[in-house]
Amino acid sequence: MGQLSALPVLYVVDHEAVSLDVLLADLSRRFGSGFTVRGETSSEAALVALQEMAATDVSVALLLVDDADADLLAQAHELHPRAKRVLLVDRDYSSSSPAVQAMALGRADYHIVRPWADDEMMYGPMSDYLFSWIREQEPNFELFRIVAADGDSRVLQLRDVMTRFGMPFAIYPVDGEAGRGLLHEAGLDASRLPVVVRYDGHTIIDPSLPDLARAIGVNVTNDVDTCEVAIVGAGPAGLTAAVYAASEGLDTVMLEEEVSGGQASTSPLIRNYPGFPHGVNGGVLMERTCEQAWLMGAHIVFAQQAVALERQGEQRVVHLRDGTELRARAVVLATGIEWRRLGVPRLEALVGSGVFYGAAVGESRAMADQDVFIVGAGNSAGQAAQHLAKHARTVTLLVRGESLAKSMSTYLIRAVESTPNVVVRNHTEVVDGSGAGSLESLTLADRASGAVAEVAADAMFIMIGGEPHTRWLPDDIARDAQGYLITGRDVLDQPATPWTYQREPLTLETSMPGVFAAGDVRQGSIKRVASAVGEGATVVRMVHEHLRAYELDPAVRAG
C-alpha cells in the first residue's frame, strides 16, 4: 500500500477488485488534495492497515465499507472512533439489507447505494460526510465558558440550554488551571458556582433559566398584550403551529417555559423523521424550526411559563409566570408531556444509537438476532416485547418491582411468559451502560440482593411513562384520567364541561371554544415528532376556521 502521509485518510473496503480500483481512482481525483485515499479488497488486510494507522496516529476521516462485511465497520470504529462510517450497499429496498440494522443500532453513520446513476449521488454525499468530519475536528470558538465543580447537577441544565440554542460552549472544572484562571480574571472565587462567562466578559453566577436566556440574547419578557393566536409550548407541535400561523398572516405569540424544542430537542438522533434517512439531531431540527417561526414573524418568548388560562367573553386570556397576561382570540395548547427519564448520563448520550425512548414497533425488524432490553412494566412494554421478540434473539424486560402483575394486563403477562425468547428480570434497575458510538452494555443492579452485573446489550427501549403538562389549566378544559386533553367530537361526551357553543367542536378543539390542542398533550396523540408537527400544521387551519366564524357571525362572537 501507498506511503502514509500527514493528510487524513479516506479508507475504502470493497471486496470486488475492479470496483475498488474504480472507487479509489475516482475518490482520489475528487478528494485527493485533502485526503489520502487508500483501500483493500479483504477485511483482514484492511484491519491490519487500520491497526497500523491507529498505532502511528494517522487520522482516518472516513471508512467506506461494502456490505459484504458490515461488521468490519464496528471493528474499525474501535480503532478510529472519530471516523465517519459509511456503508456501501445495493439499492434493493429489502428489510433484510445490512443497512437497515447498521443504521438502527448506530453501527454506521451513513449509507451510499450502488449503482449510483450519476456522480452527484455518490460524491455529493461523500463531500457532506467529509465536511461533517472536518467540522468536528475544528476547535470551537467558545461563546460561553462555564466554570463548575465536578458532579454539579446544574451543569446538565446549562449544557442543555446552550445546546438547544446552538451556542458553542465549554465546561471548565473549578479545580483545573483554566477554570481557576477564568474565575481570577472575573474577580470571583469558587464560593458560588457554576459561573458562566460570556465571550465579552459578562459574567453570571449560578444563573437562573431567565438569566441564562437573557445572556444568550433571547426574549424572556412578553411585551405584547393582544394577539390573534397564542401558542403555549415550543416543542415540535407549537413551533410548527407558529411557522404556519405566522406565515399565514396571523398575529402570533408563542410562550415557552424553558427553551425551544421540547422533548424532541433532547434526542441526539431522531431516526424516523421523514426526509432524514441517516437521522437528524433533534436539537438541530428544532432550532431550525424555531428560526423559521421567528423569520415568519412569530413573536417568541422563552423562560416564561403559562400559569393560567381563562375565557373572558370573546377573548382567551393566558396568565404568565411574571404576572403579566396575554389576550388572544385563539389559543393552541402544545405543552407536551414530561417522560420519566432514566437519568443515566452515559445512556442518555446514546439516545438514537441503540437507546430509545418509547415504542419499539418501528425498530423491530432492525433488531434481527440482537439482544434487546425493555425498561418498564406497563402494557406498552409488554406489547413492545411481543413485537421485538419476532425478530430479536432475546428480549429482556427489566422490571423495578416484584413482578409484572401490578402494572401489566393478565393477557399480556401470559403472552410474555409463553414467548420463549422473552425473559423477565424483576426488581432490576439500570444503573449504567456503555458503548463507543452505539450501545454495547448495560449495568444492572438487583434491588433485592444488591448484586450488580454488566450484560451485553444491542438495544434498549425505555418505556417508563410520563405525564401531560395540563395541571395548570382550568376545570372547563376537559381532560381524561391521565390528564390528556380531550378534543373534537369526544368533547361532546363530557358532562362536566357541556359544549354550548354555536357550532360543533373542531377536530383539535378542546372543550373551551377557541382553545385547541396539538401534539403529545392531546388524548390519542401518536407521541412522535412527525405527528406533533402534523398536528401543529393542522391546528392552524382550525384556528382560521374559528376566527372566520367569529368574524362572520355575531352569534358566535357572543359565544
Ligand SMILES: Cc1cc2nc3c(=O)[nH]c(=O)nc-3n(C[C@H](O)[C@H](O)[C@H](O)COP(=O)(O)OP(=O)(O)OC[C@H]3O[C@@H](n4cnc5c(N)ncnc54)[C@H](O)[C@@H]3O)c2cc1C
Ligand atoms: C429522549 C426522547 C427521544 C425521542 N425520540 C423520538 C424519535 O426518535 N422519534 C420520534 O418521532 N419521537 C421521539 N420522541 C418523542 C417526541 O420527541 C415527542 O413526541 C414530541 O417532542 C412531542 O412534541 P410536542 O410539541 O407535542 O411536545 P413537547 O416536545 O413535549 O414540547 C412541549 C413544550 O411545551 C413546554 N411547556 C409545557 N408546559 C408549559 C407551560 N405551562 N408554559 C409554557 N411552556 C410549556 C415544554 O417546556 C416543552 O418545550 C422522543 C422523546 C424523547 C423524550
